Amino acid sequence: MSTSSDTGGRSRPTIVDVAQRAGVSKSLVSLVLRGQPGASESNRTAVLRAAEELGYRANAAARSLAQQRTHTVGAVLSDLRNPWFIDLLAAVRAELTAHGLTLFLSEDFGMDRDASVLDAFIEARVDGLLCLGTLPPAQHLLSTARTLPTVVAAGREPDLPNVDVVTGDDRSGAARAVDHLVELGHRRIAHLAGTGRAADLRTDGYRDAMRRHGLDEYIRVEVSDRSEPGDHLAAVALLQPDDRPTAILANNDYAAVITMSHAKQLGLDVPHDLSVVGYDNSYLARLGYIGLTTLDNNYADMGRLAVQRLLARIADPQSARTVSLLDPELKVGSTSGNAEH
Amino acid sequence: MSTSSDTGGRSRPTIVDVAQRAGVSKSLVSLVLRGQPGASESNRTAVLRAAEELGYRANAAARSLAQQRTHTVGAVLSDLRNPWFIDLLAAVRAELTAHGLTLFLSEDFGMDRDASVLDAFIEARVDGLLCLGTLPPAQHLLSTARTLPTVVAAGREPDLPNVDVVTGDDRSGAARAVDHLVELGHRRIAHLAGTGRAADLRTDGYRDAMRRHGLDEYIRVEVSDRSEPGDHLAAVALLQPDDRPTAILANNDYAAVITMSHAKQLGLDVPHDLSVVGYDNSYLARLGYIGLTTLDNNYADMGRLAVQRLLARIADPQSARTVSLLDPELKVGSTSGNAEH
DNA sequence: TCGGGGACTTGGAGCGTTCCAGGCCTCAAA
DNA sequence: TTTGAGGCCTGGAACGCTCCAAGTCCCCGA
DSSP states (O other): OOSOSSTTSSSOOOHHHHHHHHTSOHHHHHHHHTTOSOSOHHHHHHHHHHHHHHTOOOOHHHHHHHHTOOOEEEEEESOTTOTTHHHHHHHHHHHHHHTTOEEEEEEOOHHHHHHHHHHHHHHTTOSEEEEESOOOOOHHHHHHHHHSOEEEESSOOSOOTTEEEEEEOHHHHHHHHHHHHHHTTOOOEEEEEOSSHHHHHHHHHHHHHHHHTTOGGGOEEEEOOSSHHHHHHHHHHHTOSTTOOSEEEESSHHHHHHHHHHHHHTTOOTTTTOEEEOSSOOHHHHGGGOOOBEEEOOHHHHHHHHHHHHHHHHHOTTSOOOEEEEOOEEEOOSSOOOOOO | OOSOSSTTSSSOOOHHHHHHHHTSOHHHHHHHHTTOSOSOHHHHHHHHHHHHHHTOOOOHHHHHHHHTOOOEEEEEESOTTOTTHHHHHHHHHHHHHHTTOEEEEEEOOHHHHHHHHHHHHHHTTOSEEEEESOOOOOHHHHHHHHHSOEEEESSOOSOOTTEEEEEEOHHHHHHHHHHHHHHTTOOOEEEEEOOSHHHHHHHHHHHHHHHHTTOGGGOEEEEOOSSHHHHHHHHHHHTOSTTOOSEEEESSHHHHHHHHHHHHHTTOOTTTTOEEEOSSOOHHHHGGGOOOBEEEOOHHHHHHHHHHHHHHHHHOTTSOOOEEEEOOEEEOOSSOOOOOO
């Protein structure tokens, strides 16, 4: 009585409606719909037809309750503004889909909000959690990771015993950029640094490489706070007339573009007067045919690997922590050139 | 036996575990946890303490099964690359949260994939669906919208009887841009157009305004296909030496930046030799102190209104379709200036 | 003293699945 | 003819929550 046979009833058809229409038990419908063997051919087609005709769609809530598994993964994004998210997300989703998992996203809006975002995932009983990018340190996340299989991709935090990390090797990437600039004849190479674990590693890589090339005396680091004004301020400081560097390695493409824009205001030509190297190979790097020299983290591989790690952790939550560093690739564009001596 | 009292048991505690620990019935626990009145103060605190101590988190699947309501909204994004998504999403999420709803995102990767994305939302039994941006025409979406309350924001499709639309008034926005340029003395104003319903409306607005100002003879439209090469090609065509316009209205900020970049290559100064106006007031418009003149769709209002419409439709799915057009605001930057006669 | 009412509490019936322990056939071998 | 095996199918017990009808107290007024 609750549901009439046709679409007359307001609510969605259930498995029982399908069973009635096909003239079998609900158990058999469940069997067929899950694609399991063991049903006669005639019943199988009858069930499929009935489901089709009724427009039946399984109820994920009921299923997850019965199965104790949701086949769902939640992803927390640190900041959608980061252009490289898109490549990473595409790879992650493709790999998850290939394993029969569904991805739900949620952006993390600052520290206060993270509680509600994570709560939603926890209450939804996602099978695993993916943290994309460097998230602000949050108490809530730490306790969550203890009970929910978690993997961090494209970031270094949170730093916990049972959380895997898959990210680019920031240290070697920055060093590679310095090598490239040294090869072009630069010595006065400065670094526009950011804040956070990944940024610090890039700065370390810059420092190490400079020392390795015997350029200790030219080491110069200006720190920005991840904001646009901060980037601009740092660029202004670096480009003071006295003692101006001939090359700048920026913490990311965004800061690199801001640096270039300030250089132009000062009448400096890139790359003739100043070489600029970014980091991330975001679409900004290609924008407007800027052709920024930058480092590519290979987000396709990163996304794939992150999902594989997550699946492994879901299978065995107590397994030891792994840290995977992918080697970044230098993409030489038109913003780095020979040093003018 | 299935769950020991301490954290010894592997699986998450249920409402029954909390009830046992607090020494009350599960019904009372449910009452307290939902914040309803009618429980004694002592029991209330006992329940809250027990829940806290056990680290209890409600199971959304069980709740939605019992309540026949998920308090969840799904959003399908046409393309995360669009920089204005971020503002829109922030507004949408804030408004949803204020109404006790949770937002889950899913990007739509082309026509083929939309089925799986929508299926996930349908099986999750989201209360409503939000389509952000102009989505590719998809059969699947059409049939979904028939049974699931749906609202489109920042786009014009799908065009269905029971789907509300909340978007900027593209026509009047484009006209406003033309007015602005005419006021600056421009007559030779060209349009770099896009494809799709919204883009067509912008082109209409451009044409109408040109005619209204008696500039029919200067109407010139070059169409791009939403891709970067397409934008570039259109810019090249518009900036041919013969008969070059003094101002260009682009379909979006991205195309505007590409146009400016090509203008620079040709040695044209913006805004001295060429005025450029974008559309969307994305963060690109501000990037690198470009200060693009552009049109702001006021995504905060748009997001808020879209959610309100969705709530109304959830309450009454059969209500008549509404189309809300928000007036865009002209943001004058440094890329539009007086025409040189 | 009794009755009534209000404040608080509880058991149990769902919600839509999955999964498991059988049950009913039919057919072949003993 | 009996027995066993195997293919196919079914009912019912979970899963964790909400909601409702039906308590149980306790206190106050008649």
